[in-house]
Each structure stands twice: as C-alpha cells, then as structure tokens.
Amino acid sequence: MNTVFALATVxxxxxxxxxxxxxxxxxxALVTVLMGSVSFFHDAKIARYLKExxxxxxxxxALVIAIGASARQIPxxxxxxxxxxxxxxxxxxxxxxxxxxxxxxxxxxxxxLMFYVFFGVxxxxxxxxxxxxxxxQVLWLHWVMLGVVVAMVLCGSVIFAAPSSNATICFxxxxxxxxxxxxxxxxxxxxxxPLSSVLYAIYFLIPHLEWYDVRDFVIFDxxxxxxxxxxxxxLYAAAYTGLLLFAAWLxxxxxxxxx
Amino acid sequence: MSRTTTQVLVLxxxxxxxxxxxxxxxxxxxxxxxxxDSGSVINVLLGDSRRLFANQAFTEADVYFHSGYYPSxxxxxxxPTNSHHMTAQEGSAEEEAHEKQMNFLSKPRDWVERxxxxxxxxxxxxxESGNEREILPWLELSAELDPQRIDTxxxxxxxxxxxxxxxxxAEAFLREGMRNNPKSYEILFELGRLYNENYQDHNxxxxxxxxxxxxxxxxxxxxxxxxxxxxxxxxIQLARLEEKGGNLGQAITYLEMAARTSPSPAVLRQxxxxxxxxxxxxxTNLSKVPxxx
Numbered sequence: 001m002n003t004v005f006a007l008a009t010v011x012x013x014x015x016x017x018x019x020x021x022x023x024x025x026x027x028x029a030l031v032t033v034l035m036g037s038v039s040f041f042h043d044a045k046i047a048r049y050l051k052e053x054x055x056x057x058x059x060x061x062a063l064v065i066a067i068g069a070s071a072r073q074i075p076x077x078x079x080x081x082x083x084x085x086x087x088x089x090x091x092x093x094x095x096x097x098x099x100x101x102x103x104x105x106x107x108x109x110x111x112x113l114m115f116y117v118f119f120g121v122x123x124x125x126x127x128x129x130x131x132x133x134x135x136x137q138v139l140w141l142h143w144v145m146l147g148v149v150v151a152m153v154l155c156g157s158v159i160f161a162a163p164s165s166n167a168t169i170c171f172x173x174x175x176x177x178x179x180x181x182x183x184x185x186x187x188x189x190x191x192x193x194p195l196s197s198v199l200y201a202i203y204f205l206i207p208h209l210e211w212y213d214v215r216d217f218v219i220f221d222x223x224x225x226x227x228x229x230x231x232x233x234x235l236y237a238a239a240y241t242g243l244l245l246f247a248a249w250l251x252x253x254x255x256x257x258x259x
Numbered sequence: 260m261s262r263t264t265t266q267v268l269v270l271x272x273x274x275x276x277x278x279x280x281x282x283x284x285x286x287x288x289x290x291x292x293x294x295x296d297s298g299s300v301i302n303v304l305l306g307d308s309r310r311l312f313a314n315q316a317f318t319e320a321d322v323y324f325h326s327g328y329y330p331s332x333x334x335x336x337x338x339p340t341n342s343h344h345m346t347a348q349e350g351s352a353e354e355e356a357h358e359k360q361m362n363f364l365s366k367p368r369d370w371v372e373r374x375x376x377x378x379x380x381x382x383x384x385x386x387e388s389g390n391e392r393e394i395l396p397w398l399e400l401s402a403e404l405d406p407q408r409i410d411t412x413x414x415x416x417x418x419x420x421x422x423x424x425x426x427x428x429a430e431a432f433l434r435e436g437m438r439n440n441p442k443s444y445e446i447l448f449e450l451g452r453l454y455n456e457n458y459q460d461h462n463x464x465x466x467x468x469x470x471x472x473x474x475x476x477x478x479x480x481x482x483x484x485x486x487x488x489x490x491x492x493x494x495i496q497l498a499r500l501e502e503k504g505g506n507l508g509q510a511i512t513y514l515e516m517a518a519r520t521s522p523s524p525a526v527l528r529q530x531x532x533x534x535x536x537x538x539x540x541x542x543t544n545l546s547k548v549p550x551x552x
Binding site for chain 2: 041043045141182189213232233
C-alpha cells in the first residue's frame with residue numbers, strides 16, 4: 001500500500017506543478033465574478049443564475065482536469081522510459097495502475113475542494129445562507145463520479161495509441177452519458193428491433209454518471225438527497241471503478257512497454 | 260528626406276487611410292444596426308438565430324419558475340407551449356390544465372430509472388415568497404436577444420409589479436417593450452393594468468386600454484386566428500373601469516362588444532342585464548327627484 005501512496009503522491013505533486021488547474025480556476029472565478037457583477041432590475045438578491053453558471057464551469061473544469069491528468073500518466077511514463085526503473089523497484093503493474101488512479105483521484109479531490117469552496121463563498125455572499133451539508137453531498141457525489149471517469153481514462157490510456165485520442169474519446173463518452181444516459185431507455189423503446197435491444201443493453205452496461213450530477217438540488221435550493229441513496233450510488237461507482245481498473249490492469253500486464 | 264520625416268509621413272498616410280475607411284464603413288455599420296432592429300452587437304453577430312436563443316432563454320425562465328422540474332425533449336409530454344401558466348391565478352382553469360400537463364413523469368421502467376429518480380427533481384412546484392426574482396435574468400436576456408417577443412415583457416412585468424414590488428422597473432421594462440413593439444396591444448394592456456392596479460391612476464389606465472383596443476382592432480381582425488381572449492380581457496377591464504366611474508352606458512357597450520366574441524358569453528350577458536337594471540334604476544331615481552321649480 002505504501003508503494004501505491006508513494007506513486008499517488010508523485011501524481012498529486014504533478015498536478016500542482018502544472019498550470020492546468022490554476023488556469024481553469026482563474027477562468028472560472030473570472031467568469032463567475034463578471035457574471036455576478038451584472039445587475040438585473042436593480043435586484044442584488046438574484047443568485048440562481050450565478051450558481052448555475054459557476055457550477056457548470058466547475059463541472060467542465062473538473063472533467064478537463066480529470067481526463068487531462070489521467071490520460072497522460074501511463075503514456076508519459078512509457079515515452080520517457082521512466083516506467084522501466086519504476087517497475088524494477090520492484091513495483092508490480094497492478095500497483096502502477098492503482099497508484100496512478102489514487103493520485104489522479106486525490107488530485108481531482110483537491111481541485112474540487114478549491115472549486116467548491118469558491119462556489120460556496122460566492123453563493124453564500126449572495127444568498128446569505130450556507131447549506132454546508134448539501135455542498136458536502138454534491139462535492140462527494142461529484143468526486144465519486146470523477147473516480148469512474150479517471151478509471152475509464154486510465155483504462156483508455158493502455159488501449160489507445162495516443163493520450164490525445166484517448167482524452168477526446170473519453171470526453172465524448174462521458175459527455176454523452178451525462179446528457180443522454182438518463183433517457184437512453186426511452187429512446188430504445190421507440191426504436192424497432194434489434195436496435196431497441198442493442199440500445200437497452202448499452203443502457204444497462206454504461207455507468208450512469210448522470211446520477212451524480214445533482215447541481216439542480218443546490219441551484220434550486222431543494223432538500224438533501226437521502227444519505228442511503230448516496231451510499232448506494234457510491235457503491236455503484238466503486239464497482240465500476242474497480243471493474244475499469246481491473247480491465248486496465250488486464251491489458252497493461254500483457255502490454256509491451258517498448259514504444 | 261530625413262528618416263524622421265519619412266516616418267511621420269507614413270504615419271499621416273496611415274491615419275488618412277483609417278479615416279477614409281471609417282467614413283466608408285460608418286454608413287454600412289448603421290445599416291447593420293437598422294437591419295437588426297436594435298443597435299446591439301448580438302443582433303449583428305447572431306442575425307435571426309438570436310430568436311432561437313431568445314426562446315431558449317425564455318424556456319430557461321420557465322425551468323427556473325418550476326425550480327428545475329421540467330420535461331426534457333425525450334419526455335413524452337411536451338413542454339408548456341405558452342406562458343399563460345406563468346401568470347395564471349392559483350385554482351384557475353389554466354393552472355389546473357398546467358398541473359395535468361406537468362405530470363410528465365411516468366412509472367419507472369427499470370431499476371436504473373427507479374434509483375435515478377433519487378437524484379432528480381420530481382416535485383412540481385412554482386417559485387414563491389420573493390424567489391420569483393430568479394426568473395428575471397433569463398427574461399431580460401430573452402428580451403435582449405429578441406426584442407419582438409411580447410411575452411417576455413408581459414411576464415416580467417407581471418412578476419415585477421405583483422410579487423416583487425418593483426413597479427417602476429416593470430413600467431420601464433414595458434416602455435422598452437413599447438419602443439420595440441409600438442403596435443403591441445398586449446404590452447399596452449399590461450401597462451394599463453399597472454396604472455390601474457399599482458398606481459391607482461384609473462384615468463391613465465383608461466386611455467392606455469382604449470389605445471390597446473384600437474391597436475387590437477387595427478391588427479387582429481385580419482389575422483388568421485384573432486386573439487379573442489385578448490380583446491375580451493381589454494374590454495372587460497374597460498367595462499369595470501367605466502362601471503366604477505359611474506358610466507354605466509359605456510360599460511354596457513364594452514360588455515356587449517365582449518359578449519359578441521366571448522367563448523362563454525352567458526356570464527357577460529348576465530352582467531349586462533344587471534348593469535341595465537342598475538342604469539334603469541338610476542334613471543327612475545333621477546326622474547323622481549322633484550324639480551327646483
């Protein structure tokens with residue numbers, strides 16, 4: 001386990017050395033503050049549009065950070081040939097996969113924490129109330145969802161040839177699931193056979209990442225989601241994360257390391 | 260010629276070039292503005308597609324009005340097609356129809372959908388206790404993108420003056436709507452309500468509603484589907500105002516006009532009969548008053 005954490009620490013350090021997070025954070029803050037400075041009918045209490053814009057930017061930024069950081073981990077180790085001394089330590093390939101995942105996931109968690117603190121400050125300063133339990137719930141579900149995304153991208157990075165193609169494909173898949181995942185069964189029912197069965201099979205196979213997008217509950221000040229449901233959703237995400245990491249390891253353990 | 264002189268001459272040449280270009284482009288830029296009905300950059304950049312974005316912004320206002328509970332394009336039931344439910348009174352027929360329309364969530368088809376409902380907003384609610392202000396940014400954006408969309412002005416004014424106590428802002432927004440849509444009887448009708456209900460300026464309200472009626476008569480009778488409900492609303496408001504002012508004869512005339520096209524004329528006919536009785540009573544009373552001789 002120490003090996004895994006040592007690998008993860010390197011990945012986290014890499015995140016705060018790179019400029020991706022800072023650029024995205026400043027952009028998010030700048031756009032949010034600019035939008036917040038707009039006055040509508042001389043009413044300073046209007047806040048929901050601002051919360052929506054800020055959370056949208058947080059989601060886009062988090063996805064970019066998660067996919068961007070995960071996609072280059074294993075390919076860059078191979079490209080720089082640092083994978084050879086790493087595996088000679090001795091570190092097993094499973095530990096490499098797990099260490100990279102833990103590092104990327106923790107790095108995403110740190111970035112998310114910063115983003116949500118900023119969101120909380122902006123939202124609280126406008127509305128005057130601080131639903132901390134709700135922020136914690138939204139942050140947790142978001143982070144759990146990013147775990148699946150990171151595992152998916154790591155799996156992609158041992159399958160696809162280049163990090164750019166992997167990142168693009170994963171970004172399209174994740175966005176597709178977030179936008180259409182919830183409605184795929186309805187679409188399937190309207191299609192003729194065998195397309196209907198194929199779509200329904202895809203519907204049951206894909207990880208339903210859209211469950212974790214609970215921004216509307218914060219934007220529209222709805223009550224908390226049941227903690228039991230959150231726990232079940234966490235188990236569901238953990239199962240998919242484990243499955244994807246296992247698939248990544250299966251491919252990686254037989255993969256030649258020479259480029 | 261020294262080097263400095265050459266540089267100055269090049270600078271002068273460039274300045275004259277830019278000045279010439281500016282004189283050439285200025286009239287064209289003005290023409291772009293006229294073509295877009297307003298001087299905003301959005302109109303020049305987006306052209307007619309801005310109407311699509313304006314519709315989207317208006318829909319977003321409706322989504323906010325329902326606190327996120329709204330049918331997606333995949334749901335069987337279509338989204339509300341008009342904005343009447345946004346200004347409907349509680350318990351009215353419009354509100355009841357809207358409640359039925361918004362009952363779009365069917366029984367979950369599978370365990371994924373059933374579990375996913377925990378992470379969706381599944382309750383139909385409307386904004387209240389001052390939170391109605393949250394729809395305003397989208398309405399303002401919608402008006403900016405499509406200044407010819409009448410609903411935007413009337414809906415925004417309704418909430419501004421009725422729930423948020425921002426009567427001056429509502430009036431300013433309606434006047435902006437009037438500038439962009441000088442022939443709109445709907446905006447005039449809403450402006451009349453503002454004068455009548457909020458400012459208690461009945462005389463001004465009467466003039467505005469009379470103008471609204473004229474605008475309706477100029478545009479709607481030739482239309483394929485004339486807005487008869489709109490005309491009825493104007494006529495009834497005018498009749499109430501005349502009745503309140505003691506001009507019962509004029510009030511009867513307005514109600515008779517409304518009854519001719521109303522989908523439910525029976526109620527109006529009863530009101531006419533009551534007013535006629537009242538008028539007859541007042542004439543009899545006048546005739547009973549002994550003369551000064």
